[in-house]
Amino acid sequence: MSVNSKLDRIDRKILEILQSNAKITNAQLSKEIGLSPAPTLERVKKLENSGIIKSYHATLDTDKIGLGVSTFVLVSLKGHNKDNIEKFVEAIHTINEVVECHHITGTGDFILKIITEDISKYQQLMLEKVSDIPVVDSMQSMVILSTFKDRKVLPVPE
Known part of the structure; x- marks a missing residue:
């Protein structure tokens, strides 16, 4: 799954949603993309294992933590x-x-x-x-x- 041509519409939607909200539950993600939870989780794992999803991070407010x-x-x-x-x-x-x-x-x-x-x-x-x-x-x-x-x-x- 290294070439983006292998990404279908659902994979692209998963990537868009996870980039905006990495804390979304699998149940909510499955509702948003229109699949049941098991195939949704399988797709996310495939995207992770292929290296397309590299990691998950929290974005910090630099001002609030004293980095001005x-x-x-x-x-x-x-x-x-x-x-x-x-x-x-x-x-x-x-x-x-x-x-x-x-x-x-x-x-x-x-x-x-x-x-x-x-x-x-x-x-x-x-x-x-x-x-x-x-x-x-x-x-x-x-x-x-x-x-x-x-x-x-x-x-x-x-």
Whole structure:
């Protein structure tokens, strides 16, 4: 089930519903998709076992838990080679405040999403951890002032 052509209308509906509400009961899910509970559960298990559904998470309100500063950081490495990329990625995995790390094309090599308590914690993180990674050449920070769309539900192609 690795190719989306194997996803039928019901599978796509299950994925849409579970992305919006992962806590839905199997009974309620079965009502919403129009199948009985047993085949519904079988379809969900198949989607999980195939790796299409990777995991389930709770989405937290960053302000309510004291994480007030979110930034994107464009990072360029000293050399764009396999060894430097591996060293950078290994180092980034040790920094909990880096919540996303994407290898990109364009001006930089990576874009990071970093979330911290406040601007002083952000500055400390950048000075003591991110800029301290030996293969980092330059960084450009972009503080997120407002977020107008943060969609967690992916569009599932037909």
